[in-house]
Amino acid sequence: xxxxxxxxxxxxxxxxxxxxxxxxxxxxxxxxxKAETKAGISVKLSxxxxxxxxxNGKYKNVVVGLAPGPAPDSQHIYLGYLExxxxxxxxxxxxxxxxxxxxxxNNQRSSEAILLYExxxxxxxxxxxxxHVSHNERIMLLLAGGNVLQYDGYVISNRSTQVSKxxxxxRLAPCNPExxxxxxxxxxxxxxxxxxxxxxxSDSKYIYNGVSANVIQEELERYEGFWWSPTDPYLLYEEVDxxxxxxxTLSNSSDSEGTILKYPFVNTPNPISSLNLLILxxxxxxxxxxxxxxxxxxxxxxxxxxxxxxxxxxxxxPDGEYIYLQLLDRxxxxxxxxxxxINVFYNVEAAVFNKDIFEVVRIKGNPWINxxxxxxxxxxxxxxxxxxxxxxxxxxxxxLFIKYAFIGxxxxxxxxxxxxxxxxxxxxxCVIKDIPIFVDEKRGNVFFVANYNEPGTHQxxxxxxxxxxxxxxxITPSNxxxxxxxxxxxxxxxxxxxxxxxxxxxxxxxxxxxxxxIDTIDxxxxxxxxxxxxxxxxxxxxxxxxxxxxxxxxxxxxxxxxAGHNLYGCVFLPKCMxxxxxxxxxxxxxxxxxxxxxxxxxxxxDLTAKFQMYLVHNIAVVIVDGRGSANRGKDFESCxxxxxxxxxxxxxxxxxxxxxxxxxxxxxxxxxxxxxGWSYGGFMSVRCLQKAPNVxxxxxxxxxxxxxFMYDTIYTERYMGLPSSNESKCHYSESSLxxxxxxxxxxxxxxxxxxxxxxxxxxxxxxxxxxxxxxECKRPYELVPLPNERHGVKSPQTGEMLEVRYINFLxxxxxxx
Numbered sequence: 040x041x042x043x044x045x046x047x048x049x050x051x052x053x054x055x056x057x058x059x060x061x062x063x064x065x066x067x068x069x070x071x072x073k074a075e076t077k078a079g080i081s082v083k084l085s086x087x088x089x090x091x092x093x094x095n096g097k098y099k100n101v102v103v104g105l106a107p108g109p110a111p112d113s114q115h116i117y118l119g120y121l122e123x124x125x126x127x128x129x130x131x132x133x134x135x136x137x138x139x140x141x142x143x144x145n146n147q148r149s150s151e152a153i154l155l156y157e158x159x160x161x162x163x164x165x166x167x168x169x170x171h172v173s174h175n176e177r178i179m180l181l182l183a184g185g186n187v188l189q190y191d192g193y194v195i196s197n198r199s200t201q202v203s204k205x206x207x208x209x210r211l212a213p214c215n216p217e218x219x220x221x222x223x224x225x226x227x228x229x230x231x232x233x234x235x236x237x238x239x240x241s242d243s244k245y246i247y248n249g250v251s252a253n254v255i256q257e258e259l260e261r262y263e264g265f266w267w268s269p270t271d272p273y274l275l276y277e278e279v280d281x282x283x284x285x286x287x288t289l290s291n292s293s294d295s296e297g298t299i300l301k302y303p304f305v306n307t308p309n310p311i312s313s314l315n316l317l318i319l320x321x322x323x324x325x326x327x328x329x330x331x332x333x334x335x336x337x338x339x340x341x342x343x344x345x346x347x348x349x350x351x352x353x354x355x356x357p358d359g360e361y362i363y364l365q366l367l368d369r370x371x372x373x374x375x376x377x378x379x380x381i382n383v384f385y386n387v388e389a390a391v392f393n394k395d396i397f398e399v400v401r402i403k404g405n406p407w408i409n410x411x412x413x414x415x416x417x418x419x420x421x422x423x424x425x426x427x428x429x430x431x432x433x434x435x436x437x438x439l440f441i442k443y444a445f446i447g448x449x450x451x452x453x454x455x456x457x458x459x460x461x462x463x464x465x466x467x468x469c470v471i472k473d474i475p476i477f478v479d480e481k482r483g484n485v486f487f488v489a490n491y492n493e494p495g496t497h498q499x500x501x502x503x504x505x506x507x508x509x510x511x512x513x514i515t516p517s518n519x520x521x522x523x524x525x526x527x528x529x530x531x532x533x534x535x536x537x538x539x540x541x542x543x544x545x546x547x548x549x550x551x552x553x554x555x556x557i558d559t560i561d562x563x564x565x566x567x568x569x570x571x572x573x574x575x576x577x578x579x580x581x582x583x584x585x586x587x588x589x590x591x592x593x594x595x596x597x598x599x600x601x602a603g604h605n606l607y608g609c610v611f612l613p614k615c616m617x618x619x620x621x622x623x624x625x626x627x628x629x630x631x632x633x634x635x636x637x638x639x640x641x642x643x644x645d646l647t648a649k650f651q652m653y654l655v656h657n658i659a660v661v662i663v664d665g666r667g668s669a670n671r672g673k674d675f676e677s678c679x680x681x682x683x684x685x686x687x688x689x690x691x692x693x694x695x696x697x698x699x700x701x702x703x704x705x706x707x708x709x710x711x712x713x714x715x716g717w718s719y720g721g722f723m724s725v726r727c728l729q730k731a732p733n734v735x736x737x738x739x740x741x742x743x744x745x746x747x748f749m750y751d752t753i754y755t756e757r758y759m760g761l762p763s764s765n766e767s768k769c770h771y772s773e774s775s776l777x778x779x780x781x782x783x784x785x786x787x788x789x790x791x792x793x794x795x796x797x798x799x800x801x802x803x804x805x806x807x808x809x810x811x812x813x814x815e816c817k818r819p820y821e822l823v824p825l826p827n828e829r830h831g832v833k834s835p836q837t838g839e840m841l842e843v844r845y846i847n848f849l850x851x852x853x854x855x856x
Contacts, residue, residue, distance in 0.1 A: 060850070065843045069652045075589055076648035080548050081573035082106055084129055085114075086170065087539035087551060088531045089121060093176050094192025102129050102539055102553065105167055106574040114164040116181065117574060121537070127553055127572040134195055149185065149205040150298075151224025151250075154799065157829050158256040161526040171210065178216045180209060187221055201235055202228055208249070212267045212274075218319065218327075220265055220274055222249035227265055227276050229317065231327035237317055245281040245301060252279045252310040254303055257800060258753035259351050259367075259410050260473070262528065270359035272319035273381065277353070278334070283308040287804070291796040291826040300799055303752045305771075306762055309369075311337045312350050314362075316384040333384040340366070343396055346373055349753065351410045356425050357418040363399075363427075365414060371757045374408050376400040376427060378444060378451065397451050400442055402431055406680045407757045409636065409673075411472035413439060413487070417480045421505075425451075428460070428485055428504060430472055435672045437469040438462050439476065439487060441504050460485065460504055461511060469670045471497055473636070474523045477532040478504075482564050486514075486532050488521050490670055494607050495594070496642040497521045499540055501566075514554060514566050519544045520643040532556075534564075539572055543644035545609075546591045590614055590654045591647060592662075594640070595702050602690055604675055607640050608663030610698045613654050616706060626711035626853040628653045629661045629695060629735075631727070633687040634719030635676055635758060638669045656846055658853075659707055661698055665690025681759055681767075683747065683774035684726040691727060692734055711853045715739035715845070718801065718830065721793075722776065725809075728790065729782045737852045739845055741793040742801050742830050745776040745809040749802070780812040787819040791848050793841065795828035821848070 060068075084104035091100055100121045106129070108115035119129030148163055156163040170181045180198075181188040185205025187198040198219055199206050209221035220229050227249030229237035239248035250264035265276035281301040285308075290297030303309045313336045320330035340347050344366055351374070352365035361378045368374075378397040383390045390396055402408060413430030424443040431440055439460040445452040461470055470476075470489045474497075477486040483505035491498045491513055497520045503509035515521055519542040523530075532538045537556045543549035553569040592609040599606045613625055630650065632639050639662050640646065650660045664671070666678035666686045678686050691714070699707040714735050716724045721743030728738040747755050748762065748771055762768045772778055783790060790813075794806040806822070813820050823844060825837055832838050 060846075062843050062847070065656075065846050066839060068655050069839075069842050069846075072588055072651040072655045073648075075587055076644075076651055080644075081551070081571075082575045084117070084539075084551055084572065084574045086527070086531075087129070087572065088172070089533050089536050089538060089553070090172065090176050091533065091536045093172070094179075095177050097192040100536065102127060102572055103133065103170075103172075104129055104539075104572075104574070105170070108166050110165065112165055114166040114168065116167045116170055119572065121553060121569075123553075123555060123567075123569050126570050129572055129574050134190055149207070149224065152185065152205055152207045154253065155207050155224070155256070155262065156526075157799070157831060158253070159262065159526040160524070160831060162833055173211060173216060174213060178211060180211055180219075182206065182209060187219070189216075189219075198230065201230070201233075208262075208264070210265070210267055212272050213269050214267075214271055218272055220249070220267065220276070222264065224250055227274075229274060229319070229329075231319065234327055236319060236327045237329045237332075239276075239278075243280075243282060245284075247279045247281070248315075249276045250279065251277060252281065252312065253301070253799075254310065254751050254753055255349065258751065258757075259349065260412070260525070261351060261353075263353070266353055266355060266362075268355050268359040269357055273359065274317040274319075275353070275355070275362055276315050276317070277350070278313045278315055280311045280313075284310055287802060289797050289799060289802065298797075302799075302802075305748050305750060305752060305755045305759075307752065309348065309752055313337055314350075314353075316381065331385075333387070335379070335384060335387060339387050339390075340364075343390075343392055344375060344377070347375075352414050354414070354416055356416055361425075363416055365410075367408065367410070369752070369756060370760065371407050371410075371753070372404050374400075374402045374404070374410075376414070376429060378425075394450060397444065397453060399427055399444055399453055400429060400440075400457065402433060404432070404673075406677050408432075409437070409472060409676075411437065412475040413470065413472065415476060415478045415485075417478050419443065419480075424454075426504070428476065428478060430470060430476075432673045434459070434462070435674050436467055437472050437670075437672075439470055439485065458507055460502055460509075461487070461489070463511065467672070468492075469494075469672065471670060473525070474521075475528065475530040477530040479532070479534040482534060482558075484534065484564065486530060488523070488530075492517050493642075494664075494671055495520070495638070495640050496544075512566075515540060515542050518642075519547060520641055522549065522643055522645070537566075537569070544642050545594070545644065545647045547644070549644050588614065588655055589647070589651060592650075592660075593702055594642070595698055597697055597701070599690065599693060599697075601693055602666050602678075602686070604666065604671070606663055606665060606690060606694055608661065608694050608698060609640055609646070610662075610702050610707075611650055611654055611660040612703060612706070613657045613659060615657055616659075621704075621706070624706055624708035624711075625657060625659045626849070627659045627661055627695070627707050627709070627713070628849065629691065629712055629714045630720070631662075631687075631691060631714055631716040631723045632718070632720040633663075633665045633667055633691065633716075633723050634683075635667055635679065636669050637719070638664055638671075640664045652842055652846070653849075656850070658849060659703070661695055661707070663691060663694035663698075665694070679758065681770040683759065684722065684730075684776075685774075687723060688727050688730050691723070692731055695734070709734075711736055713737040713739065713849055713852060715741075717741040719744065725776050725783075725790070728784065729776065729779045732782070732784045732789075737789040737791070737848070739791045739793070739848060742795065742798060743776070743792065743805060743809070744801050745805040747771050747774055749805055749808070751800075776809060777812050780809070780818055781816045783813070783816075783818045785818065788821070788848075788851055790818075790820045791823070791844075792820055793823045793825065793844075795825045795830060795832070797826075797828060798830045800830040 087104040204223035212218035288297040318331040346368040348369035349367040411430040721740035724738040724740040
């Protein structure tokens with residue numbers, strides 16, 4: 040084959056001389072490189088939190104976290120003592136509870152728990168899955184094997200023995216640790232000591248108590264469904280009615296009947312939520328009882344906010360006098376932060392706006408509002424007001440704002456002005472909206488994570504909300520990124536002692552680092568980086584990347600005239616490229632997501648580790664976050680509004696060519712490019728092959744949305760609008776993969792489809808409808824159905840099988856050219 044200059048070009052053929060690797064050989068190569076990426080990394084410690092006076096002083100100045108136990112697929116809770124002059128070992132098992140768990144009827148994995156952890160992008164393990172410590176650090180509550188265990192440092196008790204189903208969520212009442220609420224995913228139970236004082240007892244299989252709706256968990260990331268008052272034995276809980284929601288069925292080969300699933304498809308009714316308030320009292324005999332249960336219905340909220348559709352956030356004011364809600368309209372273009380007096384529950388019909396019910400903030404989004412994890416309420420004694428710190432993209436980039444509700448006699452006065460706490464002149468950055476914030480009321484500091492220096496590197500920072508001119512103080516290093524998982528629901532800072540943070544970069548392996556908080560003698564506050572925290576000794580570290588097989592990606596940004604923005608991406612070049620003839624070109628795997636609320640190109644070790652399996656097979660990897668990706672501002676993300684699969688394709692193709700010229704020095708074989716992605720990335724993979732079959736030799740698409748009419752209300756309507764007019768329907772039609780199937784290649788072995796049969800997010804019917812169209816248009820494909828997988832692949836065996844399948848698919852494509 041010749042290029043335009045007439046010079047012969049040598050093209051790299053995977054597994055030279057046509058040697059075919061067996062599946063076992065491929066698996067061995069992948070396992071070896073995975074071992075290298077894990078070398079030098081301590082066993083992961085999840086949910087690390089530091090405590091100064093745990094269990095009333097039994098343990099002072101310690102770190103606690105979750106780590107794998109001795110048994111397979113297990114997780115235990117461990118403790119370590121904090122020091123500043125040496126590595127901190129968190130390897131003291133805090134307690135032994137296996138006898139309690141193993142002897143319990145609840146030691147099982149319920150479908151409700153499996154689905155919850157699926158939406159948390161996590162896995163339910165045997166042993167401890169989560170733990171909570173009371174504000175005074177005296178009581179620890181653990182969720183283990185579907186049981187609720189309470190521990191005071193000496194005695195451990197099972198609080199869930201009277202519930203016959205595994206528990207998925209439990210919380211102690213802050214005012215009294217004897218009182219506890221818990222749910223198994225259907226009903227809510229309230230105990231005072233051993234006494235069951237309340238059970239919701241739903242009379243319909245499609246009414247749920249104490250949990251949020253599935254679609255709220257998936258798309259708004261609100262996983263809580265009940266909230267204790269901080270001051271009194273009052274419990275607010277959500278009641279979700281899904282009787283009017285559409286139904287679909289999930290099934291695998293071993294389940295002939297399948298599982299019925301309630302799922303709100305685009306332009307169909309959503310679940311309806313109401314809020315119930317329980318008030319616990321003592322009867323004449325001194326026994327606990329429920330004295331009051333009252334409902335605040337969806338209909339009542341619509342009386343004051345007719346546009347309201349979703350409850351995005353719920354909480355209490357610190358004095359327990361009000362609840363606050365973040366409300367959203369259906370198209371997610373209007374958001375209101377509202378305060379509702381608990382007196383309203385006593386007489387809902389008599390509620391008066393600006394007397395019992397107040398609107399603190401209203402935000403209008405153009406073209407939509409991104410719900411975030413940035414809403415904290417606190418009491419400001421100097422102002423005698425409730426302070427609200429919240430996140431907003433009103434000014435394009437996501438920043439933190441503060442607003443006050445001043446407490447008057449029998450009323451509140453809302454401040455007119457919201458103050459931007461994180462804006463800086465001539466500096467474009469975003470506070471990362473999917474990582475929570477922490478408010479230190481004692482010192483007036485708010486902690487947050489931001490891409491303060493460049494879009495792909497996330498630093499932990501803080502500023503003082505009491506001082507409008509307070510600078511932003513960066514805590515973690517500029518050359519490393521903070522890593523938080525979706526399942527991490529809080530930013531755990533102990534400003535009187537310190538905190539633990541996971542940091543890494545593309546060339547520096549992950550470390551859990553202790554940062555010590557110090558109050559200075561002049562009234563100041565500083566944070567000092569301390570030693571690493573480890574659970575167990577890690578595997579030996581490869582001392583020099585040049586002598587290992589690991590390839591560090593080369594980050595590359597450029598200004599795209601086509602996009603009107605800087606595009607940030609990276610390229611991994613095979614190690615053998617350094618030694619090969621400069622005329623040898625290498626095939627390319629272009630990995631893609633490029634959808635909203637996601638950012639692939641981040642300066643952390645996960646980026647490096649994930650793609651080594653391709654590099655050891657001498658396949659280059661290219662990734663770019665094109666228009667539509669997150670953490671670049673609303674203007675950048677909203678380029679895909681009502682036109683999925685358009686500008687994203689343009690950016691993927693342009694970056695591929697630019698990085699080949701400017702970084703790879705034309706050593707990428709642009710006739711051998713395969714695009715791969717999952718979820719929105721699966722959609723993009725097929726879309727790119729449809730729109731540019733001359734650019735992409737093939738596509739690997741997993742968990743693919745094929746028709747946006749078949750996806751859920753919250754996600755799809757946020758970005759695509761309601762398909763209620765001919766124009767809107769046209770947007771949906773143009774973004775559907777089903778309408779351009781005839782544009783896919785006619786040659787075999789160019790399209791690989793992967794999908795979980797039990798996927799409750801992007802249903803298997805998506806791929807079934809695409810296959811019908813493919814066969815109708817006589818377009819070839821390969822299908823890998825995953826009988827026991829959902830939207831995320833959890834089984835290690837399935838993951839290994841897919842890795843081998845991907846390499847075989849790529850080698851087959853690249854070798855035939």
